Amino acid sequence: MQPNPRHWATVRETVTVPGGDEWALTIHGASDTSPEDAQRDARERLQRVAAAGGTERRTDDGLEYYPLRRLPEELLEELHGPDDTLIAAITRNRYGSAVLNTDAVLISDIDLVEPSSTDRVTAGGRGMLSRLFGGRRAEELTEQQQDPDAFGLRSPGRRGEHHERTLALIEDFRTLHPELGVRTYRTRNGFRLLITGSGAAPSSERAKKLMGQVRSDELYMILCRVHDTYxxxxxxxPWRVEVDRFEELGTRTATDDIHRAWVERYRTASAEVAVCRLLSSTGPAPDPVEQQIIDLHDRAxxxxxxxxLA
Structure with a gap:
């Protein structure tokens, strides 16, 4: 895989585009050489965007959440294979979480639907959670009882039905592709699959087809293509462990005191939660490089x- 940029810079400027309109632009630049080279890249990109008449945004269904170019992410760690080839990198995303980036294992995220209003509230005004646990209010439930994973197939209404359908879909996928290894995890709001043996590049049509077969989140698929990594x-x-939102890299360096203090608060708050729960592992064994990725993922x-789950 291609290395993640080591240096980032951000340029914010109001420009006049062809036609006379004014645009307030925030443009990020990247470089493997130096912060100064990243600043030059950002400035050149700003000039190109202004000359082109501004940025094109897609706001329907929230698709502008994932940009058509990488956003600044602090590089935390790189992982190399037995032949010293770069096989994965861990970065810090825009809201502060550590993220695995790799092209060696196909990773697919599947979201569950949110419960409908009728799922949440009964005619008498009590929520489904309250009815499941003897009329107690949500704040009186234990953390385990409020954990979405604690309900599994017993989740109320549409969410429980979607949970069951998604597990059936994953089982169909495993049957359709006996040549692939499939590790299935439950996340807080859905599922994650680590799929080995595909050889599919993140931006390839094969990757798009495989992720589509398990109805992977569309925005996630866009992100994989933009970064060319899963x-x-x-x-x-952070908000799931009651930590204030991280301010994105690009306005400061990772060595700043405010940055380091946030990381320490976040690390402490994260100590007693997990991100995934392993449900099953099927199919052929992963190769040594794929196993390295799985081991890194599971340790984290x-x-x-x-x-x-948080």
Whole structure:
């Protein structure tokens, strides 16, 4: 895989585009050489965007959440294979979580639907969670009872039905592709698959087809194509462990005191939660490089810890 940029710079400027309109632009530049070279890249990109008449945004269904170019991410760690080839990198994303980036193992995220209003509230005003646990209010439930994974197939309404359908879909996928290894994990709001043996590049049509067969999240598939790597969050979303939101890299360096203090708060708050729970592992054994990726992933997400998912 291609190395992640080691240096980032951000340029914010209001420019006049052809036609006379003014655009407030925030443009990121990257470089493997130096911060100064990243600043030059950002400035050149700003000039190209302005000359082209501004940026094209897709706002329907939230598709602008994932940009058509990488955003600044702090490089935390690189993993090399037996022949010293780069096979994975861990970066910190825009809201602060550590993320695995790799092209050696196909990673697919599948989201569950949110419960509908009728799933959440009964005619008498009590929620489904309350009815399941003897009329107690949600704040009176234990963490395990509030954990989405604690319900599994017993989740209320549409979410439980979607859970069951998705597991059946994954089973169909495994039957259709006996040549692939499939590790199935439960996440807080869905499932994650680590698929070995595919040889599919992240931006390839084969990857798109395989992820489509398990109805992988569309925005996630866009992100994989943009980064040309599969991605998997390794640590909790900060707001799920009651930590303030991370300010994206690009406005400061990772050595700044405010940055390091946030990382320490986040690390402490993340100690008693997990990101995934391993449900099953089927198919042929992974090759040595794929196993390296799986081992790195599992050390981070703590899939057999039994801890609350976040």
């Amino acid at each position: 991605r998997a969050r390794l640590t909790p979303k 997400v703590r899939p057999e810890s039994g801890l609350r």
